[in-house]
Amino acid sequence: xxxxxxxxxxxxxxxxxxxxxxxxxxxxxxxxxxxxxxxxxxxxxxxxxxxxxxxxxxxxxxxxxxxxxxxxxxxxxxxxxxxxxxxxxxxxxxxxxxxxxxxxxxxx
Amino acid sequence: xxxxxxxxxxxxxxxxxxxxxxxxxxxxxxxxxxxxxxxxxxxxxxxxxxxxxxxxxxxxxxxxxxxxxxxxxxxxxxxxxxxxxxxxxxxxxxxxxxxxxxxxxxxxxxxxxxxxxxxxxxxxxxxxxxxxxxxxxxxxxxxxxxxxxxxxxxxxxxxxxxxxxxxxxxxxxxxxxxxxxxxxxxxxxxxxxxxxxxxxxxxxxxxxxxxxxxxxxxxxxxxxxxxxxxxxxxxxxxxxxxxxxxxxxxxxxxxxxxxxxxxxxxxxxxxxxxxxxxxxxxxxxxxxxxxxxxxxxxxxxxxxxxxxxxxxxxxxxxxxxxxxxxxxxxxxxxxxxxxxxxxxxxxxxxxxxxxxxxxxxxxxxxxxxxxxxxxxxxxxxxx
Amino acid sequence: xxxxxxxxxxxxxxxxxxxxxxxxxxxxxxxxxxxxxxxxxxxxxxxxxxxxxxxxxxxxxxxxxxxxxxxxxxxxxxxxxxxxxxxxxxxxxxxxxxxxxxxxxxxxxxxxxxxxxxxxxxxxxxxxxxxxxxxxxxxxxxxxxxxxxxxxxxxxxxxxxxxxxxxxxxxxxxxx
Numbered sequence: 001x002x003x004x005x006x007x008x009x010x011x012x013x014x015x016x017x018x019x020x021x022x023x024x025x026x027x028x029x030x031x032x033x034x035x036x037x038x039x040x041x042x043x044x045x046x047x048x049x050x051x052x053x054x055x056x057x058x059x060x061x062x063x064x065x066x067x068x069x070x071x072x073x074x075x076x077x078x079x080x081x082x083x084x085x086x087x088x089x090x091x092x093x094x095x096x097x098x099x100x101x102x103x104x105x106x107x108x
Numbered sequence: 109x110x111x112x113x114x115x116x117x118x119x120x121x122x123x124x125x126x127x128x129x130x131x132x133x134x135x136x137x138x139x140x141x142x143x144x145x146x147x148x149x150x151x152x153x154x155x156x157x158x159x160x161x162x163x164x165x166x167x168x169x170x171x172x173x174x175x176x177x178x179x180x181x182x183x184x185x186x187x188x189x190x191x192x193x194x195x196x197x198x199x200x201x202x203x204x205x206x207x208x209x210x211x212x213x214x215x216x217x218x219x220x221x222x223x224x225x226x227x228x229x230x231x232x233x234x235x236x237x238x239x240x241x242x243x244x245x246x247x248x249x250x251x252x253x254x255x256x257x258x259x260x261x262x263x264x265x266x267x268x269x270x271x272x273x274x275x276x277x278x279x280x281x282x283x284x285x286x287x288x289x290x291x292x293x294x295x296x297x298x299x300x301x302x303x304x305x306x307x308x309x310x311x312x313x314x315x316x317x318x319x320x321x322x323x324x325x326x327x328x329x330x331x332x333x334x335x336x337x338x339x340x341x342x343x344x345x346x347x348x349x350x351x352x353x354x355x356x357x358x359x360x361x362x363x364x365x366x367x368x369x370x371x372x373x374x375x376x377x378x379x380x381x382x383x384x385x386x387x388x389x390x391x392x393x394x395x396x397x398x399x400x401x402x403x404x405x406x407x408x409x410x411x412x413x414x415x416x417x418x419x420x421x422x423x424x425x426x427x428x429x430x431x432x433x434x435x436x437x438x439x440x441x442x443x444x445x446x447x448x449x450x451x452x453x454x455x456x457x458x459x460x461x462x463x464x465x466x467x468x469x470x471x472x473x474x475x476x477x478x479x480x481x482x483x484x485x486x487x488x489x490x491x
Numbered sequence: 492x493x494x495x496x497x498x499x500x501x502x503x504x505x506x507x508x509x510x511x512x513x514x515x516x517x518x519x520x521x522x523x524x525x526x527x528x529x530x531x532x533x534x535x536x537x538x539x540x541x542x543x544x545x546x547x548x549x550x551x552x553x554x555x556x557x558x559x560x561x562x563x564x565x566x567x568x569x570x571x572x573x574x575x576x577x578x579x580x581x582x583x584x585x586x587x588x589x590x591x592x593x594x595x596x597x598x599x600x601x602x603x604x605x606x607x608x609x610x611x612x613x614x615x616x617x618x619x620x621x622x623x624x625x626x627x628x629x630x631x632x633x634x635x636x637x638x639x640x641x642x643x644x645x646x647x648x649x650x651x652x653x654x655x656x657x658x659x660x661x662x663x664x665x666x667x
Contacts, residue, residue, distance in 0.1 A: 010499045013606040018503050024595040029514035031587045041526045059540045064630045079649040086656040241547030248555025
C-alpha cells in the first residue's frame, strides 16, 4: 500500500497529519511541563495546529471561510497570551517563580 | 524564479546584487554620517585619509576585521554568535521586496543557436502581491536579534538595553502598521508596484461628481496622507533604533545597550543591520508617499516615448528608462537617508517614559484617527 | 520529487523539530525562541497552501508580537532557581505518555483510514481566487462582520483586563 507516491504527491492528508502531530506535541507539553509560561507556549502550539487544519481545508475545499476562522483564532490567541502573561507577572511578583503549583494559592 | 536557465540566473544574480547593495551602502553611509555630523556640529570630521577622508572607510573595515574576538566569560555562546548574523537577515530579505525601478523587458533573441523568449525582469528582488504585509512581517523579527544579543551577552546592561529596545520596537510597530492602513485604503492594494503606478501623473482626485486636477503637483501619497507620512517616518525612526529613539544604547545609563559586549566584525554586523533598517524605512517612505521611482512631471510612458526617439532597440530603450527611474529613486532615497542623519545629530534623546507616552498616547491615537478619517473621506468621495 | 513535495517535507521537518524543542528544552527562553522558529516555519507552510495574507499575519502577530512578549517576560523574570522543568513522578509521566501515544495513534489512524479507504474527494478544487486577500476582506466585512465586531469588543475588554491585572502600586509611572 505505501509507495513512493506518499513522498512525492502532497495532498490534504499530509497537512492534516502534520497538524495532528503538532497538536500532540503541544498536548504533551501541557501535560508534562511545570513552568506555566511553557504551558502557555504549548497551548499556542495546539492553537497553531488547529489553524493549519483550517487553512488546509480552506484550500482543498475551495472556501475562504477557513482563513477567516484562522484570523479570529489568531486574535483570540494573542489576547489569551496577553492575559496569561499578565497573570504570570502577578504570580511571579509574589512567589519569584512561575511554577504551576503556585496556582493552588488562587483559591480563596 | 523563472522558466528557463537564463531567467533563473538573472533573477539569482539580482538577489545577490541587491544584498551587496545594502552591504556596500553601509561604509558610504558611515562616511556621510561622520562628515555630516561634523558639518552640523561645525567640526571637520575625518579628512586625513584619502580625498575628503573617503579612504577612511577602508581603514575602518580593516580595523573591524582585525579586532580580537573576545566573548565574555558568562556569555551564552550560541546566542552570542548567532545574534549578529540574524541582525542582517530581516533587513536584507525585506529590502528585496521594494521595487527600485521600472522593469527591463528583454526582447526575444537567439544565442548559440538556442532561442530565448522575451523576458521581463522586475527591478526588485521578488515581486510579492502582499508586499507590505511581507515587509512588516519580516522586519518585525528584528526584535529577536536584539533580545538574543542582550541575553547571550550575559551582561546586565546588555539585557536591560535589549528589553528596552524590543519594548520600543513592538510598541512603535502598532503606530507604524496603523499609519500604513490609510495608504492601503487610498491605493486599494498591498502590492508596492501597483501603489507606485497609482501615483503617476499630476495631483488629481474626485469628490462626488467633480474631478479636481492640480497640474503643478505630482500625484504623490504625501499630499493625500500627510499625517500618515509623518507618523510612519517617526515610527520608522523608532524601529531602526536611531536617535532620538536610541534608548537601547543610552550611554549614560546603559553603557552601550545590547551591543555592549560586541566588538570588531560582530559589531559591524549590527551596524549593517541598523543601516539596512534605515534603508528599508526610507525606501518605504519613498514608495508610499513620494511616488517611488517615478520622475515628477513625467509619466513612465512619456519618458519611454522620449527615449524611443533616440534609440530604436526595445531592450535598450527599457534599460535606459530603467536607469533614469533608478536615478530618480536613488535621489529620493539619498535625501531621506540624509534626513535620518540630520535628525540624529539635531535632536536630543527622549526619556523612557516620554518615549512610551509618545508611542502609545500620541502616535497611536493620531494614526487611528487618520485611518478613520481616511476611510470616511474615501467612502464619501464615491457617493 | 517535485518542488512542492520538497518544500512540504523541508518545512514539516523544521516545524516538528521546532515544536519538539519547545517542550523538550529545559530553559524556557530556548523554548520561546524555538516557538518563534516554529511560527515562522508554519508561516512557510501557510504560503505553501496559498494563504499568503494569513502567512504574513502569522509572522506579524505570532512571531513578531506574541512570542516576543513571551521572550521579554522570561528575560525579565530571569528564573535562576527554577526547580525541575518536568513534572515529577515516573509512573504518572509514563501514563501520560502512553495515553498521548494512544491519542496520536487514533488521530493519525483515522486520517490514514479516511485517506486510503474512504471515498472522499480531496483533489485540489482551486476555487480560491488568485487575489486571496481581496476575497478575504470581502468575506470578513460582509458575511462575518458581526463576529469581527464582537472580536473588537473582546479585544477591548482583554486590553482593559490585562492592564488592570498587571499594574501595581509603585510601578514605572507612579507619581510620588
